[in-house]
Amino acid sequence: MAPYLNEELYISAINQETPSKLADLVGSNLNIPVEDKQRLLELVNPTARMEFLLSLVNKEIEVLDLSRKIQSKASEELGKTQRDYILREQIKAIRRELGDLDERAEIEELEKKIETVGMDESAQKIAKKELERFSRMNPSSAEYTVSRTYLDWLVDLPWQVSSKDTLDLRKAKQTLDRDHDGLEKVKERILEFLAVRKLKPDQKGPILCLVGPPGVGKTSLGRSIATAMGRKFARLSLGGMHDEAEIRGHRRTYIGSMPGRIIQEIKRAGTNNPLIILDEIDKVGTDFRGDPASALLEVLDPEQNNTFTDHYLDVPFDLSRVMFITTANVLDTVPSALRDRMEVIRLSGYTVQEKLVIAKHHIVPKQVKENGLTTANIRFTDAALRFTIQSYTLEAGLRNLEREVASICRKVARKVAGGSKKKIVVDEKLVEKYLGPPRKIQECVSTTSQIGVVTGLAWTSAGGETLFVEATSMPGKGKFTLTGQLGDVMQESAQAALSFVRAHADALGIGDDVWETHDLHIHVPAGATPKDGPSAGIAMATALASLFTHRPVKAQLAMTGELTLRGESMPIGGVKEKLLAAYRAGVKTVILPEANRKDVRDVPTEVRKQLKLIFCDSVMDVIKKALEPKTSPTTKKKKPTKRK
Numbered sequence: 001m002a003p004y005l006n007e008e009l010y011i012s013a014i015n016q017e018t019p020s021k022l023a024d025l026v027g028s029n030l031n032i033p034v035e036d037k038q039r040l041l042e043l044v045n046p047t048a049r050m051e052f053l054l055s056l057v058n059k060e061i062e063v064l065d066l067s068r069k070i071q072s073k074a075s076e077e078l079g080k081t082q083r084d085y086i087l088r089e090q091i092k093a094i095r096r097e098l099g100d101l102d103e104r105a106e107i108e109e110l111e112k113k114i115e116t117v118g119m120d121e122s123a124q125k126i127a128k129k130e131l132e133r134f135s136r137m138n139p140s141s142a143e144y145t146v147s148r149t150y151l152d153w154l155v156d157l158p159w160q161v162s163s164k165d166t167l168d169l170r171k172a173k174q175t176l177d178r179d180h181d182g183l184e185k186v187k188e189r190i191l192e193f194l195a196v197r198k199l200k201p202d203q204k205g206p207i208l209c210l211v212g213p214p215g216v217g218k219t220s221l222g223r224s225i226a227t228a229m230g231r232k233f234a235r236l237s238l239g240g241m242h243d244e245a246e247i248r249g250h251r252r253t254y255i256g257s258m259p260g261r262i263i264q265e266i267k268r269a270g271t272n273n274p275l276i277i278l279d280e281i282d283k284v285g286t287d288f289r290g291d292p293a294s295a296l297l298e299v300l301d302p303e304q305n306n307t308f309t310d311h312y313l314d315v316p317f318d319l320s321r322v323m324f325i326t327t328a329n330v331l332d333t334v335p336s337a338l339r340d341r342m343e344v345i346r347l348s349g350y351t352v353q354e355k356l357v358i359a360k361h362h363i364v365p366k367q368v369k370e371n372g373l374t375t376a377n378i379r380f381t382d383a384a385l386r387f388t389i390q391s392y393t394l395e396a397g398l399r400n401l402e403r404e405v406a407s408i409c410r411k412v413a414r415k416v417a418g419g420s421k422k423k424i425v426v427d428e429k430l431v432e433k434y435l436g437p438p439r440k441i442q443e444c445v446s447t448t449s450q451i452g453v454v455t456g457l458a459w460t461s462a463g464g465e466t467l468f469v470e471a472t473s474m475p476g477k478g479k480f481t482l483t484g485q486l487g488d489v490m491q492e493s494a495q496a497a498l499s500f501v502r503a504h505a506d507a508l509g510i511g512d513d514v515w516e517t518h519d520l521h522i523h524v525p526a527g528a529t530p531k532d533g534p535s536a537g538i539a540m541a542t543a544l545a546s547l548f549t550h551r552p553v554k555a556q557l558a559m560t561g562e563l564t565l566r567g568e569s570m571p572i573g574g575v576k577e578k579l580l581a582a583y584r585a586g587v588k589t590v591i592l593p594e595a596n597r598k599d600v601r602d603v604p605t606e607v608r609k610q611l612k613l614i615f616c617d618s619v620m621d622v623i624k625k626a627l628e629p630k631t632s633p634t635t636k637k638k639k640p641t642k643r644k
Ligand SMILES: Nc1ncnc2c1ncn2[C@@H]1O[C@H](COP(=O)(O)OP(=O)(O)O)[C@@H](O)[C@H]1O
Pocket: 179, 180, 181, 182, 183, 212, 213, 214, 215, 216, 217, 218, 219, 220, 221, 327, 358, 362, 363, 397, 398, 399, 402
């Protein structure tokens, strides 16, 4: 009767000579609990053994008999339909035989959950309706699983589960300080934010938006805030997200539809008040699949996110207790409606000194640990770190530095794993050995003065950068060429610069005759990188003035400012990033618009001390301060040294 006992066993059983051995053989092959087998072994008296074995065999026979009955009953009920249907009927029959739960019980359990997880009334109504539908479904239909999954989502969401905020400001400060060096202002702002939360817990707080170049610690700050507040943490990367459904889910009519990422993260967090980082909000795309930004608008709006409705769930879920923090590299590409909703905190790049401190306190220990090393195996000298920062990375943040340090750690790990017992001290020589020759990617400005070449300062999503405005002229008919992938705004700045210089030719000491008899060309390397923005206007005017007056631009000088046709120098953005870039590139003097004087306060003193800052209101003033006195017109133009 038992399908698992084969012919050979039978033969070997009838050939046994002692009852004891027979009992062993039968007992060990029966499908019985280990405890029973153990008891059988423990019985030494052959009669007792055989008696006990008999009871076991009888029990097994009963079970087998029963399952045969079930089988035949099931097949009677069905005839010859699909296989899975048979199986399901078998399960049913087994359950019936066992007097065990039937479908009703499953449904009752769901019903109980719907009532107890604390959904609001409307959600409960919808869930109950779905359950009603579900109870009438045929378990073999495709709809059945869809409906079941949906009900599971509904009852598994943390409708009423919240974690308690720890709003101990002193502890929060400790956590923030432990995880991040510097960033005093940012931390200060975060602590204020937490303080308000503490005093007014139901306050619909503003949404923080951390803006800054890559690798300055935006994402890791978010994580740190979650730890400081004792909240669950979730990160949602928006970079390259095009599809609205990723935020808001697909309707259930689609096969394989799921709730959107927000609901998914909340379920994963298991609380209805996690801290969710919406990372890289400036990189959300828009296309035919809908506009994720508009879905984000709803998510981030405290007035309406208490009834956020995911397409899949189709019932509102209250997001008002979730704390959102967003991050971005630049704000320009963030839709303005979104921008209005957020309180911006700016993080800027780090100076070499700051990077060194962060590397020592955080990056090196982290990488040492991550690569399976300990402080007994490896030590970085300060000089080596400084060398790595200056000669192998060129960035506002710390990403590449972290990568290079990791690379060194891996090489050391290989040595240690290979049996080296000595503590390896990483100095400059070793860095060079491991990372290859210094890449000299430091931007450098020319140390000699040149005619028609001005160092400008740009502000991009990667932080600040120096750029060179080159102007030259040749005999021709007054044509004006602009190259270097300049955007519309930058081209217009160039036009304005030319108009201004022509209009003030007299005052600048330029002859009237040059305009009709010369072609003019302005180029901004690197030619392959698109550039835009108005902040090079002053630099362009200065380059042209230098070209036509044959007065070289002072060495190691950079400038930034927007030009108006009246000759004013207008304020620009990103002062701190730009000054950091100038400092990195070896600039000694920077000319800035007067109106930007207030922004200089944020610049680290280390940088401020090294740079001479000149504030000017007018372009004429800039030109006067930037150009050397007149030399002979035959001075040879030299190209600036440019980073590779
Ligand atoms: N001020 C800081 N103190 C300590 N570590 C920092 C600091 N700023 C950045 N980091 C580290 O640099 C790395 C990159 O930071 P990340 O948060 O990914 O940057 P972002 O999100 O701004 O691009 C992380 O390992 C982070 O811990």
